[in-house]
Amino acid sequence: MGPGRPKPFRRPPASGSDQALALSRRRFLGAGAAAGGVLAAGALPAALAGGNPRNLPPNVPAWSRYLGADVDAHPYGMPSPHEKDVVRRSVEWLTATRESSINFTPLYALDGIVVPNGLCFERHHGGAPEIPPEDHRLMVHGLVARPLLFTVEDLMSFPPESRFYFLECAANGGMEWRGAQLNGCQYTHGMVHCVQYTGVPLKTVLEECGLKTHGKWLLAEGADAAAMTRSIPIDKALEDCFLAYSMNGERLRTEQGYPLRLLVPGWEGNMWVKWLRRIEVGDKPWYHREETSKYTDLLENGKAREFTWVMDAKSVITSPSPEVPMRRKGHQVLKGLAWSGRGAIRRVDVSLDGGRNWTTARLDEPVLPKCLTRFYLEWNWNGEKVYLQSRAMDEFGYVQPQFAELHKARGVNSIYHNNGIQTWLINPTGEVENVRLG
Amino acid sequence: MCAWAERAAAAALALGVALAAPAAGQRYGLGTPATAEQIAGWDIDVRPDGAGLPPGRGTAAEGEALYMKRCASCHGEFGEARGRYPALMGGRGTLASEDPVKTVGSYWPYATTVFDYVRRAMPFGHAQSLSDDEAYAITAYVLNLSEVVGYEDVMDAKTLPAVKMPNRGGFVADDRPDTLLGEPCMRECRGAVKVIGKARIIDVTPETQATSGGEPARSPVAAGAAADAARGKALWQQCAACHSLEPGEHRVGPSLHAVLGRKAAAADGFDRYSRALASAELVWNEENLAKFLRSPQDFIAGTTMPYAGMGDEADIRALLTWLRQASQ
Numbered sequence: 001m002g003p004g005r006p007k008p009f010r011r012p013p014a015s016g017s018d019q020a021l022a023l024s025r026r027r028f029l030g031a032g033a034a035a036g037g038v039l040a041a042g043a044l045p046a047a048l049a050g051g052n053p054r055n056l057p058p059n060v061p062a063w064s065r066y067l068g069a070d071v072d073a074h075p076y077g078m079p080s081p082h083e084k085d086v087v088r089r090s091v092e093w094l095t096a097t098r099e100s101s102i103n104f105t106p107l108y109a110l111d112g113i114v115v116p117n118g119l120c121f122e123r124h125h126g127g128a129p130e131i132p133p134e135d136h137r138l139m140v141h142g143l144v145a146r147p148l149l150f151t152v153e154d155l156m157s158f159p160p161e162s163r164f165y166f167l168e169c170a171a172n173g174g175m176e177w178r179g180a181q182l183n184g185c186q187y188t189h190g191m192v193h194c195v196q197y198t199g200v201p202l203k204t205v206l207e208e209c210g211l212k213t214h215g216k217w218l219l220a221e222g223a224d225a226a227a228m229t230r231s232i233p234i235d236k237a238l239e240d241c242f243l244a245y246s247m248n249g250e251r252l253r254t255e256q257g258y259p260l261r262l263l264v265p266g267w268e269g270n271m272w273v274k275w276l277r278r279i280e281v282g283d284k285p286w287y288h289r290e291e292t293s294k295y296t297d298l299l300e301n302g303k304a305r306e307f308t309w310v311m312d313a314k315s316v317i318t319s320p321s322p323e324v325p326m327r328r329k330g331h332q333v334l335k336g337l338a339w340s341g342r343g344a345i346r347r348v349d350v351s352l353d354g355g356r357n358w359t360t361a362r363l364d365e366p367v368l369p370k371c372l373t374r375f376y377l378e379w380n381w382n383g384e385k386v387y388l389q390s391r392a393m394d395e396f397g398y399v400q401p402q403f404a405e406l407h408k409a410r411g412v413n414s415i416y417h418n419n420g421i422q423t424w425l426i427n428p429t430g431e432v433e434n435v436r437l438g
Numbered sequence: 439m440c441a442w443a444e445r446a447a448a449a450a451l452a453l454g455v456a457l458a459a460p461a462a463g464q465r466y467g468l469g470t471p472a473t474a475e476q477i478a479g480w481d482i483d484v485r486p487d488g489a490g491l492p493p494g495r496g497t498a499a500e501g502e503a504l505y506m507k508r509c510a511s512c513h514g515e516f517g518e519a520r521g522r523y524p525a526l527m528g529g530r531g532t533l534a535s536e537d538p539v540k541t542v543g544s545y546w547p548y549a550t551t552v553f554d555y556v557r558r559a560m561p562f563g564h565a566q567s568l569s570d571d572e573a574y575a576i577t578a579y580v581l582n583l584s585e586v587v588g589y590e591d592v593m594d595a596k597t598l599p600a601v602k603m604p605n606r607g608g609f610v611a612d613d614r615p616d617t618l619l620g621e622p623c624m625r626e627c628r629g630a631v632k633v634i635g636k637a638r639i640i641d642v643t644p645e646t647q648a649t650s651g652g653e654p655a656r657s658p659v660a661a662g663a664a665a666d667a668a669r670g671k672a673l674w675q676q677c678a679a680c681h682s683l684e685p686g687e688h689r690v691g692p693s694l695h696a697v698l699g700r701k702a703a704a705a706d707g708f709d710r711y712s713r714a715l716a717s718a719e720l721v722w723n724e725e726n727l728a729k730f731l732r733s734p735q736d737f738i739a740g741t742t743m744p745y746a747g748m749g750d751e752a753d754i755r756a757l758l759t760w761l762r763q764a765s766q
Contacts, residue, residue, distance in 0.1 A: 091644055096512075096522035097689065099679045100562070126559065127675065140469075141477050146461065148469035149476065157468055179635035183643040210463050219483055225565045227558040229483060278480055287486050289555040293546050296609060302534030304545075306609040322637075349624070354631035358624045387631050391622065401617035409616040413538050417614075425633065438634035 079116075083109075088121060089186060094175070099127035100226070102169065104190030107316065107337065108323035112364075113164070113194055113372040117248050120193035122255045123169055123269065126226030131275060133259040136223065138205075138243070142281035145210025152259045155243060158200035158208075163242065163265075164371045166194040166339045168311045170268035170295050173418035180423075180436040185321040188422060188434060189314075192339070194372035197263060199244035202237050206281070215281035219288075220262050223277035230271045231285035232264060236309075240265050243276070266341030266370040267309040268416070270295050300411030311341030313400050314419035315348055315375070315392035326381060326430035334377040336361070340394035345373040347393045352379065354387030354423060354437050355402060361390070369395075386426040387437065403436065482566075484554040488599035491550065495594040496575025498582035504572055505579045507735060508561045508744040511680070511710075512690050517541075517583040520690060520710070527583040530604060543584020547609055549601035553577040553593075561744040563679040574598075670760025673753055676745070683764050691743065697722050697765050714740030727761070728754050 055061035079086065090103040105121040122128065133152045141147035172191035175181045182188050211234075218237050222228035232241065242263040245252060252258040257274025264271040270290055285291070285307075296304040315338035320326055338345045344367055349358040364374040375390070392400045401409075403420040425435040460467030484490040506515065513519055517526030529539030542552055557573040559565045568576065578593040587593065587601060637643060680691035687693050692705035702720045703711040715738050720726055729737045731754050733747040748754050 089644060091642075093522075093642065097562075097679050126562070126565065127679070130672075139472050139477065139480055141472055141481065145463060147472040147477060149472045150469045154468040158466060179640075180637040181640050181642060183637035187643060204465075208464055208466055208468060221480075221483070225559070225563070227482075227565065229554075229558070280481065280483065282485075282489075284485060284487070286483055286554075287548050287551055288483070289551055289559075292548065292551055292609075293540060293542075298533060298538055298540075299610075300534065302538075303608055303610050304533075305612045305614075308612045308614070310614070312614065349622070354628070356626060356628050356631070358622075358627070393622070397619050398615055399618050399620070399622045405617045425636075434637035435633045436635035438632040 100125050104186045105193050106186045107318045108185050108321050115193040117253050126224045128255040129224050136259050139278045140209045143212040143215035148209050162198045164196045165265045166372045167269045168192040170416040174415045177412045180434040183322045183434050189316040195247045197244035198246035202241040216283050217285050219280040219286050220273040221278040222273045223275040229288045297414040297416050312419045313340035313392040313394040313398045315390040317390050320432045322432050329383045336375050336390050338373045338392035343395045344369040346395045348375040349391045350377045351389040352386050355389050388424040389421050484550045486548040486550050491595035492570045494570035496578050498578040498589045501575030501579030511742040545605050547606050567746045666756040666759040669756035673757045712742040714738050
């Protein structure tokens with residue numbers, strides 16, 4: 001999947017500044033360029049404060065008088081209907097079909113570091129199959145003493161462990177290599193999620209099969225109609241690869257690989273084979289379609305890097321962002337997410353002037369390796385233009401680069417592994433937009 | 439046995455606990471042996487050195503007709519691609535250009551990978567439906583589209599690994615990190631800010647309301663046929679990659695909205711019908727649709743629908759039951 005030649009969408013209608021501000025964050029994309037309007041100091045626009053006065057003090061609303069829903073109304077609970085617009089969204093022009101396609105996590109609407117299961121972005125290559133768990137098997141064979149078939153129940157009988165990891169598609173931000181293209185942090189950065197997985201270390205299962213010493217590579221294969229395959233070096237497999245059957249306390253969601261997914265922590269999402277049905281141990285890589293024709297990074301000289309596995313340190317400010325415009329002047333709390341596939345985030349700096357000067361943000365606990373990390377910065381907005389940037393650093397001294405550095409090192413045709421520093425422009429109207437700085 | 443162990447064993451017996459006895463070397467005794475036959479059924483991967491290639495053979499000449507039937511509706515008759523499906527020809531000499539085109543001929547380093555992928559995942563929507571000979575023949579045809587092999591060259595377990603791909607030397611090891619490491623600048627790190635691009639000007643961001651994944655509204659299912667319709671809806675997944683049920687929403691194949699009772703090759707705004715279907719002079723009633731679903735090529739020789747056919751009569755009935763309701 002790559003940055004396609006954009007098909008023009010209907011241009012949003014222009015609107016006046018007051019009107020633009022009156023829009024809720026969910027209508028942000030419909031708001032056109034607002035000209036010249038300025039927020040009154042400390043004023044909260046009435047439409048955003050919202051609410052029906054009859055439900056506000058000193059009045060007593062109906063829900064305080066009459067009974068609410070019974071305990072059986074929602075055997076599986078869903079978010080409040082008032083949050084119905086917080087959903088995964090896709091970009092229609094990106095891919096040929098919806099079965100081999102991608103959608104995006106609404107990062108702008110999330111708090112903390114755990115992404116709810118139903119909001120974790122999806123990337124399928126042959127659709128998401130519904131597999132009865134009793135009809136699923138994991139086959140482990142090749143350079144092992146005992147080729148074995150495992151039922152899901154077998155795998156659940158190994159001593160379980162739980163781990164938090166982020167998963168990022170290598171193409172996250174792929175549409176932004178040449179410049180600012182999509183006006184929303186859901187689309188520029190939403191091919192990432194982070195959940196708590198439960199399962200068994202792959203090492204345990206390989207040892208159960210009697211891994212042979214000349215086994216140097218694994219081939220992991222999915223049971224979907226794409227029969228997704230990736231080659232994985234044995235050192236990584238034994239270091240921290242993991243077979244997960246649960247996420248955030250419940251069984252994996254269908255679209256995340258139910259009933260079994262391979263985790264390859266810190267490495268590109270394409271390797272995290274869903275609906276995992278087979279692991280073959282071999283002595284060489286397989287050079288299959290995904291690791292040659294797809295997830296290789298084309299450089300300016302026409303050569304391509306292969307086996308570009310690790311996801312380098314990256315960050316994005318989720319609020320404010322194009323989806324979360326400014327609501328008032330004065331004191332603000334900026335929120336963002338940072339992550340590194342090499343280990344833990346050590347520091348995040350934020351710039352209010354397009355990268356000229358930087359202030360270190362506060363990292364929220366917990367700060368875990370190969371996991372989303374939440375950061376905050378308190379600041380004051382006086383209503384002027386602000387060029388927001390964030391810059392992540394990990395425990396190994398890796399510093400998230402500016403786009404100019406990335407372009408110098410790789411050109412603009414890499415598609416994958418774009419971890420350049422994002423700029424959000426805050427306009428005096430309060431609108432926030434995706435811009436690229438020269 | 440020491441006294442402690444004896445007591446523990448006695449306690450285990452008293453509790454009715456049986457200690458599992460894993461096979462030699464196994465720590466947990468989980469899993470069952472995978473037989474050679476079971477492994478053979480799933481182990482379809484192929485490596486560049488030829489490991490995993492099955493017996494069989496094929497040439498581009500043999501693959502051409504098959505390609506037209508099973509591949510051309512997405513990839514184009516000459517590999518030029520339809521819509522946003524991948525092109526299978528051209529692109530040589532473009533990798534260092536402004537607009538690189540990555541194809542089998544311009545980019546893929548190994549010919550074995552083409553066979554592996556075709557056999558495991560193609561045609562899109564009906565994977566693992568090709569025989570090994572067919573996979574060899576289609577691989578040969580795709581390689582021939584890029585002029586990597588000749589029209590009559592035989593591709594088999596011996597010749598395929600020996601094919602020299604044009605971009606074989608085009609890959610280098612990952613040498614990241616390729617940008618600044620260490621302590622970054624904190625003060626006066628750059629000059630004046632200059633905006634060189636705005637996403638709002640490009641204007642390709644989806645409208646807020648354009649949510650993904652929402653099921654379009656469908657007609658209610660008649661009670662008597664509910665089970666059939668539910669089964670049919672699941673079967674529809676085999677069609678949904680290429681056909682929509684929304685009026686006028688054409689994909690690789692035409693929209694099937696209101697298909698029942700419609701003349702064949704007559705969906706408004708769809709201009710990619712095969713000559714065979716366009717000249718077939720038939721109306722899509724349930725009888726004709728059943729024949730077509732059973733074996734598209736047998737019913738309309740020369741149709742470009744790549745689907746190989748639905749073997750189970752009950753499946754065909756279920757799909758038609760659902761289609762009757764959902765296509766209205």
